[in-house]
Amino acid sequence: MKILLIDGCQADRKIIIKHINHAELNNETIEIHESSNLTEAFNKIGNNNYDTIILDIGLPESDGIETIKIVIEHLKSIKKDIPIIILTAFEDYDMGKKAFKLGIKDYLIKGETETKEIRRAIAFATYSNNLPIRKKTAT
16 A cells, blocks of 8 residues: 655654554555655655545645645646545644545544544545446446
């Protein structure tokens, strides 16, 4: 499993990486790439196939719901469908509702997120991507 973690704070990235590494995601090998900003992240997205993105919505070049919109638009422009889990320092449920309407898969709060929440979020975010594709049969 390949994960892109986008967070402007190196200390926060280390904490999330620690939780991911302890998550035991079906005994899969986990490869985590880090980005501290959107420019670097977009370069990595263009050159890699990620199973999920964990996105801090408070980045140097954008903040809040706009960050999510920018990432979703970028993914659409390069025709990649990567599930997004957002990470925030604030417990803002109105913003969370807006984020879900945009299509994010989960909403995690820094400082309250433990290994089990990371495991659940990644498992559910990537679940539909791992389902076998069924061909429609004529009736």
